[in-house]
Amino acid sequence: MSDPRRSLPGVDSLLASAEFRPLLAGHPRSRVIRATRAVLDALRGEMGESAQPALPEDYAGYARRVADLLIILDRPSLRDVVNATGVVLHTNLGRAPLSRSARAAMLRAGEGYSNLEFDLEAGVRGSRYVHCVDLLREITGAPDALVVNNNAAAVVLAINTMAQGREVLVSRGELVEIGGGFRIPDMISRSGATLREVGTTNRTRLSDYRKAAEDRAAAAILKVHRSNFRISGFTEEATVSQLAELARELKLPLFHDLGSGLLADPGVLGLPEEPRAPDSLRNGAHAVAISGDKLLGGPQAGIILGRTEIVARMRENPLTRAFRVDKVTLAGLEATLRHYLDPQEALREIPALRMISTPPEELESRSRAIARALGDTALEVRVVEGDGAVGGGTYPEVPLPGWTLRIRVPGVSSQETALRLRSGEPPIVARREDEEVVLDIRTVDPTDDETLVAALRGLSPPSSDTLSHRQTSGLQDRAE
Secondary structure, X not given: OOOHHHHOOOHHHHHOOHHHHHHHHHOOHHHHHHHHHHHHHHHHHHHHHOOOOOXXXXXXXXXXXXXXXXXXXXXXXXXXXXXXXXXXXXXXXXXXXOOHHHHHHHHHHHHOOOOXXXXXXXXXXXXXXXXXXXXXXXXXXXXXXXXXXXXXXXXXXXXXXXXXXXXXXXXXXXXXXXXXHOEHHHHHHHOXXXXXXXXXXXXXXXXXXXXXXOOOOEEEEEEEXXXXXXXXXXXXXXXXXXXXXXXXHHOOOEEEEEEOOOOOOOOOOOOOOOOOHHHHHHOOOOEEEEEOOOOOOOOOOEEEEEOHHHHHHHHHOOHHHHOEOOHHHHHXXXXXXXXXXXXXXXXXXXXXXXXXXXXXXXXXXXXXXXXXXXXXXXXXXEEEEEEEEXXXXXXXXXXXXXXXXXXXXXXXXXXXXXXXXXXXXXXXXXXXXXXXXXXXHHHOOHHHHHXXXXXXXXXXXXXXXXXXXXXXXXXHHXXX
């Protein structure tokens, strides 16, 4: 018996057909060849597994499959998505979305030249580390500031500057793990310092720090804000002001890894009180590190705020060049910080703050409008109260009360429905609960509501000549 795979047309015959001419006109020939071979390889694999595979009926069918794959291959790796999870600072989806002003500033900085490291008045080389400093001083009251590429870099740079080759005192209850499996003990080790654990997981007193410093091996005290979890019950910890008094007594610098970057009033956002950088500085911390892309609402950056002499030493540390921030980030951060000159403007213009503070009744109204737009479809749609989250390792267990859309597609699992939404253009990322797809529009920009409606209306099985979602990754691997 002859091999049925021999019935597949050859690459050359397909490329020579009229059906493939539009593909060759719109794409490089080499790319069309790779995509065609990938489609044929996939069909051979299916024929090896099934006695009656679903083959394209004609060359037009092959052309449609290749066209589908070319669309996938032409998509950029980093793509826009619609975040319908209700998690505002979703780390996997890029954390804080940027304000219009920040986006425009970053575009301008990327389009041409700038005075990144040029002193326009003197006409000589300048420093990228002067940008944003005046704004940070004005907004936070810090004597000086330094911007690097993320908060983890800020911590490593600070510890390396303050305590290289010596000990850093840290409470056992603050030896946290941040995103991606990175842990404070490992970061201290990589900074060139030695970790000196103080107290216990649930109780660390001021006397524990004093006792640990008796041998004079310590060079700094590090306090880490537990932003991504809570310890409750039989607990005790030293406050920043208490540690600052001890640091003065021992003549050691106190560094506060605050992380979350909250500068707005949490009460106005409807959130519980949370430590903020200005408070830590007023309470005596010598330096504080915060993130730019969390509750501050800007691009990814690590911001060090502190006393002039300490920040100056960090600025001169060779690691600062390894951790330096680029011009586009500085432009976006500066534009974001300018919003904070007017607290009301910050709440209005910074998307993360606006999403967090959106009233539940507004979310209910939008959710019901979307549900009405789907009333003539076969979808099962419910509008139900549900909680969002701040995310980004901040405010754990603090819900954001709101409303959600819960979707069922008859005859289709919630897993497959969620996959189809993620496979659309743009991809829509949602949650799954109790065999329903849950869409929380708190994190969906109102301008994307129509996009969401269109994607939900289009939930239907793919045709036989269209690539299935499960084939996509395999074909892409073959083509590239």
